[in-house]
Structures are given as structure tokens and as C-alpha cells.
Amino acid sequence: xxxxxxxxxxxxxxxxxxxxxxKIKVKGKDIVASSNLAVEDLSLDLSLDSASSCTFNIANAYxxxxxxxxxxxxxxxxxxxxxxxxxxxxxxxxxIFKGYVSEVSYEFQDxxxxxxxxxxxxxxxxxxxxxxxxxxxxxxSQAFSDVMQRYQKICSTLVxxxxxxxxxxxxxxxxxxxxxxxxxxxxxxxxxxxLAGKAYFRTPQKSTEPITTLEWGQGLxxxxxxxxxxxxxxxxxxxxxxxxxxxxxxxxSKSDDDQSDVISxxxxxxxxxxxxxxxxxxxxxxxxxxKKKKQKxxxxxxxxxxxxxxxxxxxxxxxxxxxxxDGKYYVKSVSHSIGGDGFTTSFNxxxxx
Numbered sequence: 317x318x319x320x321x322x323x324x325x326x327x328x329x330x331x332x333x334x335x336x337x338x339k340i341k342v343k344g345k346d347i348v349a350s351s352n353l354a355v356e357d358l359s360l361d362l363s364l365d366s367a368s369s370c371t372f373n374i375a376n377a378y379x380x381x382x383x384x385x386x387x388x389x390x391x392x393x394x395x396x397x398x399x400x401x402x403x404x405x406x407x408x409x410x411x412i413f414k415g416y417v418s419e420v421s422y423e424f425q426d427x428x429x430x431x432x433x434x435x436x437x438x439x440x441x442x443x444x445x446x447x448x449x450x451x452x453x454x455x456x457s458q459a460f461s462d463v464m465q466r467y468q469k470i471c472s473t474l475v476x477x478x479x480x481x482x483x484x485x486x487x488x489x490x491x492x493x494x495x496x497x498x499x500x501x502x503x504x505x506x507x508x509x510x511l512a513g514k515a516y517f518r519t520p521q522k523s524t525e526p527i528t529t530l531e532w533g534q535g536l537x538x539x540x541x542x543x544x545x546x547x548x549x550x551x552x553x554x555x556x557x558x559x560x561x562x563x564x565x566x567x568x569s570k571s572d573d574d575q576s577d578v579i580s581x582x583x584x585x586x587x588x589x590x591x592x593x594x595x596x597x598x599x600x601x602x603x604x605x606x607k608k609k610k611q612k613x614x615x616x617x618x619x620x621x622x623x624x625x626x627x628x629x630x631x632x633x634x635x636x637x638x639x640x641x642d643g644k645y646y647v648k649s650v651s652h653s654i655g656g657d658g659f660t661t662s663f664n665x666x667x668x669x
Contacts, residue, residue, distance in 0.1 A: 321528045335405055336658060337404055337408075338654055341400040351388070353389070356374075356656075357655045358371075360652040362650045364628045364648050364666075365497075368415070395418070402624075403622075411513075412652070414512055416470055437471040440470070442493040450487050451463075454481075456483070456500045456504035474517070505601065511629065516629065523631070524669070530635070532635075537620055547577050549569075551584050553586060553588050554589050557593055563592065567602040587601070611646070611666050611667040614668060615665065620662075626647060626652075627650055628649055630646075643669060645665040646667040
């Protein structure tokens with residue numbers, strides 16, 4: 317999904333967005349076409365910060381005469397089945413989700429239906445109790461790779477920005493998800509997320525080229541943006557074991573929007589990181605925490621025409637709103653919905669440039 321597309325180019329690619337399409341694949345085979353499934357209300361919720369999900373209903377899974385759900389369909393989508401979902405228009409679809417069937421519901425209303433929920437690998441990483449082990453690795457990126465080896469069946473591709481930490485081992489005392497998302501990613505200044513079956517351990521906001529450019533009234537149906545007051549002093553304290561001295565990294569985090577400072581010297585927020593043994597490390601972590609704090613004060617949401625290209629972890633450019641609002645926005649979460657009302661995409665932003 318790399319690169320940028322103009323809205324006109326996307327309209328041409330998808331033949332003016334007239335015929336929404338999707339494929340649900342099991343072992344590489346589109347089961348919607350091969351089994352003639354009547355799929356209703358397909359929804360994909362993609363996120364940087366939590367497990368992504370896919371839900372859909374199958375309206376022709378029940379034999380009214382025999383009073384039973386069809387065995388072939390039940391077997392095809394049994395719990396634990398790994399599936400992939402592509403969406404788009406006409407014959408042009410793009411893979412945006414890979415996960416496993418986590419829940420099967422049998423719904424009896426006017427027409428009995430089979431309701432399927434699938435989740436990505438992050439949900440499996442959250443399961444169970446804390447894992448107690450020591451990873452014999454030289455850096456945090458190797459520790460990430462070590463953890464993800466357990467999930468190769470559902471997530472075989474890792475996209476890693478290597479780190480240059482000098483370690484001999486890393487001790488894990490929490491779940492795989494918390495270890496990767498809250499410990500390794502924090503210490504290595506990386507963002508961890510999963511998209512289309514690929515797990516990313518990446519420099520934050522690395523891909524700055526916008527997915528596409530939308531204008532209010534041309535592709536962009538609605539948009540709201542909010543900014544909160546921010547004037548913060550972030551300090552990270554480490555320790556240089558060799559020279560037996562404390563290290564300090566500091567970062568001033570302030571709103572990018574026009575604001576008047578209420579106080580001149582804000583109360584500092586201090587993080588103690590004993591494993592940060594170099595000046596560059598404490599400075600990097602202070603800057604990373606300061607930028608994350610800023611992103612939490614920048615929010616908004618939008619609805620657009622259905623576009624598979626809009627995914628978390630990328631920027632999107634918005635225009636013809638206001639000279640102070642037009643710009644590039646970082647996508648944090650996305651919901652793609654295909655149903656009776658057509659194909660729409662809604663997304664939440666977490667920061668802007």
C-alpha cells in the first residue's frame with residue numbers, strides 16, 4: 317500500500333466507486349465465490365493500538381426445511397480458521413486483514429444467520445497469564461522477532477526497523493502483547509502494529525507520504541478535529557554504569573496550535589529508566605514520550621467514501637477545509653463497512669503535520 321494516489325486516480329482505478337467488492341479467503345481460496353455465500357454487513361475495524369477485527373453475517377447458512385445450519389459452511393468457518401479479507405470495487409480488491417475465527421454465533425431472527433468474528437494475532441498475544449522467560453538477544457528488535465516466532469501460522473511476515481541497543485538478554489515477566497507493545501516498543505522508540513498479516517516494529521510515523529488527498533465534498537464526507545492545551549516538561553533519568561553517574565534527557569512538549577501559556581514552568585513528568593545507560597538513549601526516550609503526549613492532545617474523526625487504501629499507520633492529506641486545518645493527518649484507526657448502504661470508510665486521527 318505504499319505510495320500516494322490522487323482521488324481522480326482512485327476514481328479511475330475503482331471505476332467511480334460504483335460496485336463495492338470483497339473476498340474472504342481460506343487457504344488462498346475465495347469462499348464467498350466458491351461456496352456461493354450470501355455475506356451481509358461486512359465490517360473491518362483496524363487499529364494501531366489494539367487487536368483488529370472483522371465481522372460478517374452469512375444469510376444462506378441455514379436449511380429451513382431440515383431445520384439445521386449447513387454443515388459445509390459450519391466446517392468452513394469453524395473456530396480457529398485462519399482467513400484473509402480483501403476489499404475494493406469490481407475485480408480490484410486489496411488485502412487488508414488476516415486473522416482467525418474467534419467467535420461463531422448462531423442467530424435466529426426473521427432469517428437464521430451465521431455471525432462470524434475474526435481477530436488478528438494481537439488478540440492471541442494478549443491471552444493467558446504473564447510469560448516468565450529470558451530472551452538471549454543483542455537488541456530490542458531481536459527480542460521482538462523472538463516473541464513473534466510463536467505466531468508464524470497467522471503472522472509470518474515481520475517488518476522490523478532494527479535497533480542498535482547493546483544487550484545480552486531481556487527478561488520478560490508479562491504477556492507477549494504487553495511485552496512488545498508497552499516495553500520493547502517504548503524502550504526502542506518503535507510503534508508496534510499489525511496490518512494484513514504483517515507485524516510491524518517500526519520507527520514511529522515512518523511513512524510520511526500521504527495515502528491520498530481528499531477534499532471536503534470530493535471523497536471526504538465529514539470531518540472534525542480537536543486540539544487540547546499542552547505545556548509539558550518530560551524528563552527521563554537513566555544511569556551510566558561505567559561512570560557511575562545519573563543521566564538526564566529532557567523534552568518540552570507543547571501544542572502545535574496557537575495557545576497562550578498559562579504557567580511558565582510546568583511541573584515535570586519524570587520517568588526512571590535504569591537500563592538507559594547512554595545520553596542518547598535518555599534523550600531519545602524523553603523525545604519519544606513527549607511526542608506521544610502531544611499526539612494524545614490531537615484528535616479527530618472523519619468519514620469518506622470507501623477506500624481500501626486508508627489504513628492505520630499512514631498519513632492522509634485533507635484539503636479545502638480551512639487554511640489552518642488543511643494538512644496531513646496520521647491515521648490511528650479505521651473502520652471499513654460494506655453493506656446495504658454501500659461502502660464507507662471512517663477513521664480516527666492521532667496527530668498531524
